[in-house]
Each structure stands twice: as structure tokens, then as C-alpha cells.
Amino acid sequence: MSSIKKKVTIKQIAEIAGVSFSTVAKALNDNKLVNIETRKRNIKIAEELGYYPNLLAASLRKKSTKTIGVILNDLTNPYYYETIQEIEYFLSSRGYTMILVDSNLNLDTENKNIITMLSKGVDGIIISLVSSESKNINIIIENKLKTVFIDVIPDIENICYVYVKHKLASFIATEYLIDNGHKNILLLSGPIQLTASNEFIKGHSKALRKHGIKINKSLILNNDISIDSTSKKLIDLYKDGSKIIRCTAILCISDLVAMGAYEAMKELGFSIPEDYSVVGYDNIFSSAYLGPPLTTIHSPKKRVGKISVNLLINQIENIESSERKKDLEPRLVERGSVRKIN
Amino acid sequence: MSSIKKKVTIKQIAEIAGVSFSTVAKALNDNKLVNIETRKRNIKIAEELGYYPNLLAASLRKKSTKTIGVILNDLTNPYYYETIQEIEYFLSSRGYTMILVDSNLNLDTENKNIITMLSKGVDGIIISLVSSESKNINIIIENKLKTVFIDVIPDIENICYVYVKHKLASFIATEYLIDNGHKNILLLSGPIQLTASNEFIKGHSKALRKHGIKINKSLILNNDISIDSTSKKLIDLYKDGSKIIRCTAILCISDLVAMGAYEAMKELGFSIPEDYSVVGYDNIFSSAYLGPPLTTIHSPKKRVGKISVNLLINQIENIESSERKKDLEPRLVERGSVRKIN
DNA sequence: TTGTAAGCGTTATCAA
């Protein structure tokens, strides 16, 4: 009320209410042991004074902050945006709040981020690791930090994770291309040190094998997952007269990469899908609106968010649930970037 | 080291080091009053034990959490993604960390979010309000919460904000369309209660007036800022035989709205820019890759993030800086969605 | 039903 008011605490409320501050504390927590009248009166006074609890103090005492950390390996990737939205949504509906940090694909930053979460006392984290084999995993385990891994999953017993089957994604995509008559498929995978890159290649190879198509290693490329680097790569390849251009389709490990392919084709004067068919992976927000709309493998990004929150909170609140691992399946979304040939 | 270790505190370090815990505390904070040797030794022990400070305790005592709250009115809007990235980046480079919450365009949720930030003791907030006239602003002011307003700015003395001139945006866009021969421009603005919607209309009208074009109120529409609702609206309008379709250009308050226009045109069998020219506003990530690439007014989303962090931290750390208000200018980005007519 | 008091893990003041 007064304009020079200091932050109000339970002690001040206690003074006004004429009870001890511990009674106020109980009252504000709606403790049934406190007389209903006292409770009401204290709550009323608290409201009038504009009281809000100091959660730092409470957390210090209770050893629970009701906040969880979200550590992403690359916030720049639009892939994560939908997941973040869902995480925020479900977290808040469960009474939690989110600290969001970016590791910038850097192991040291990731390490720093994990320590920060520990220091700030989060109840748990949801993390997409920079690498599935980093030492940073040890910090998590040694400190018994409750965590759900998403996107990149370390190969460790008994961890809790939500995964999307990358191998299946490229398998589906490749079969789809084959069904549409494509035999010369250029595979644009990600950085070679990324587990996901290799899995994507495996699924692709598996589909080729299944259909009796010879695997041509020169048609499998590892490159950064970004529009610009993909576009540049493709243009360079073309200018160097690579035979890669004899392919009829391009399968990309990410819609971002597919967008890079779009850019390159535009630059080179080819059109999609007339000259080259393109299939992406992720189905990010914008893919449906590209010219032409991108045929892609949908990754259930929102479900990843929702489920990871559930797994994590169940862990934290010791809610009965044997589930600790979720492998989600991607699915084909047919749009306009693939042409049937024969 | 031991597998059943409890969280290590300065007391345990003190015991091992054979000094008092307060000496350890000073040592770990690199206090020069502590003997250099003691300092080194304590730090070494801390490292060996895998110590990390309990920031809850420190914050409670120091009254600073080194975390700032980011409260967005609609996390679902891709517009915010780049801003979030920048905020995270600059915050972390200044040693701060971010709590991110979504108000879902709901005043009660916004209120709850602000209280949460207060309770969690954030050092300040960056907020895009649900409404520029909400009572929630009072909570912020009464509690002297350091804040930077972005995107929607309340009309109040002496606040700190980063703004993008919406009026200028639509002015630029309209002039550009006029320069390209368009006189019948359909303006797709946002919800009528949004200040931004009105400013967008004002800038548009100003440009029309400047060029002696009569303002036709029936060509100004208020509608939700979303792809689907825009698309639906336009299709309905067309089917109802509205004369709106006699326009030659559509100016949209957001790229999202422009995307809705794209969808509608596709559905209706019109093509852009041949049949209708379209101009957007925001220049979100995907706009450059639409078919055709969207001509739009670029909003400096990243700069909003960067500057808001600077203004906020300067406030918090009492760094000399008279700046409290920043009005950023949008600029035209010509791409392929506008046709020159005569 | 209410109150006392200890404790959460730090920081910071003052004394030794």
C-alpha cells in the first residue's frame, strides 16, 4: 500500500495478524491444523499487503524448486521450437517453470549449463546432448540429476529418454522414393560424428537393400545441417561437375537441409520436383508452405515435448510409472516435392 | 567420489581442509583477503569433491539470482523465436540465465507469470504484454520489478522498452505497393483491441493520403493473426462474392497472415504475384523460402532481443546509461510476391 | 490450535 513498501514477508503479516510467523506460514499453505478463521484472516492480510512467497527461501528449505532446466544443443535450429512450446505448456500446467539454455553445439558450454542447473537447484532437466558420448553425461549421473534425454540419446543402461526413430525415418523416405521410381538417390546426411547421421544412413541403406538397389557410397554425403552450407555444397558439387547430379532425388536429414537444396536448385536453374525430387525430415513449421510444399518425414516434435515432461515429472514426484523410454515413430507427409518417374 | 555421496557443501570442504567454513566460502569466491595458499588448496578440494555452489542459498542471502524472466504473450508465434535466441545468447554471455514462460494471450496467466517471477526472485523481466492496458502492469510497477517491455508497450511515463515502429512498417509497405502501381490494397490487420493493429492501419492510411489515394474502409480488415484464420477469412470473403477481390494487392500485419493469404490463393486457384501481390511484416525465418519468396517488412527481432537484454542488465547492474527507450525501424525486403502493374 | 526453534547453504560483518 504505502509507496515505499519493502518486500512483505510472513513476519510482517504475523505482526499485523497478531500471531506467530509460523502460524502465518501454515495458514498461507492452507494447513488444516490452523483454525479456519485464522487461516482466512491471514490469507486476507497477505492479499492486502500484496504478499507473494519468497520461493528461494522455500526451495532452500524444501529442496525443491519446481523449476526444471531445458538444455538444448542448438537453440538456433527451428526444429526445437515446437518442442519448447510443448514443454513450457505441460510444465506450467503441472506447476513447474522452465529455465532454457543453449549449448551452441559446444561441449564446454553444455558442461557449464549442466552445472548451472545443478547450482540453481532445478528438480530435473530435459536435455538434447551435444554428443551422445560426452563426458558431460557423467556429471548428470554422478549428481543423480533427474533427466530425460531427447533427440540425442547416450547408449547407457537405465536412462530415461524420448527418442524419434531416425533410422525408420530414412527407411520410410527411401522406400517412398523407390516406390516413385527413384533409384539414384542422393543422401544428404548430417555431420559424421552425429549418431543421428549414421542412423539416418543405415535406414536408407536398409531400404535400398530391401529393394535390391546397389548402395552407391558416393551418393551419401555428410554435411552440416543448415540451409546455407547445404546450398553451397550442392552448388559447388554441381560446378565441379560431380556425377552426383545424375541422381533424380535428394533425401535430406532435415528440412533445413531440404531448404538448402531448394535454394541450390533455384540458383542452378533446376526445378523441384520436375528436375529433382526432394524429401526432408522433421516437418518443421514452414515446410508445408515452401514452393513446392515439401514432402517430408514428420517428426513428432510436440509429442517429444509432452512426453518428456511427463516422464520427468513422474520421476520427480515418484509417480508410479514404469515407463522410462519412449521411441516415437516418424511418418510420411506427402506434399509436392516428389515426382513419380519410371 | 564415493558413490553414495551427498551434495557437497562448503562445510564439508572446510572439514577436509581443516579451516572454518567461512574461510572456505571466501576462498571459493577468490577473496584476496584469504591467503593465496589456502585459497588454492580449498579450490582444489572443492574441485575434487565435485562441489558446485548452492545458488539458492547464495541468492537468498545476496538478493540477486542472476536469472531473468522472459514472459511472452504468445510463444506459439514464430515471430518470437529469433528474439528468444538472442535473449538467451546475450543473457548467458552476461552471466545470466533465463526463465521462459508463455501467457497464452491470457491476462490471468500473465498475472500468474509475473507473480511467479517475483516469487522466484528474478533480477528483472523482459515482457511482451498481452495488452498494453492491462492491470498486470501495476504489479510490475508496485513491486519495482525491473523490466523491459518489448513488442507491446504500455503508454506510461518513464518505462524502459524496445519497440519496432509498426506505423512506419505499414507506411513503407504501402508506399512500396503504390510505387508498384497498386491502388486497391486490401489491408489485413490484427485483432481490433491490439494497439499494433491500429498503428498498422494508421501507417497505411498515412501513405495512402500522402499519395492522394482515397481510403476505402471496406478494404481494411481486422482478423486474428494466424495462417488458418486468415486463409479461411479470405476464402469465405471470396465465396461471398465480396468486392474485396477487386484489389490487386494484400498488405498483411504479419508474415503469418501473408502465409494465410498464400494458402487461400492456392485454394482459390489464384497465383501470387500474377493475380495478387502480397506484402508481409516481420520477416520470419521461413518467409524467404516461400513460393514465391515473400516480400515483407523486416522487423529487427534479433536486435530487439539484444537491446532488451542490454537495457535490462544495465538497469540491474546500475550501469551508466541514460537509454531506456529504443524505437527500432523496420525495413523493406524485396522478394518475389509483388508485381508491378499500371 | 498456536508457538518455539532449528535448519536449509550461503554471504558478510565483526572480532580475534
Add this chain to the structure above:
DNA sequence: TTGATAACGCTTACAA
């Protein structure tokens, strides 16, 4: 140069 101690604002046994 180091140590004792109070304090930050709350929760929670336990006592009254």
C-alpha cells in the same frame, strides 16, 4: 589471515 556468528525467508518437528 582466519573464525564466529547473524542473517536471508521459509518449512517443519516438536513443545506448549
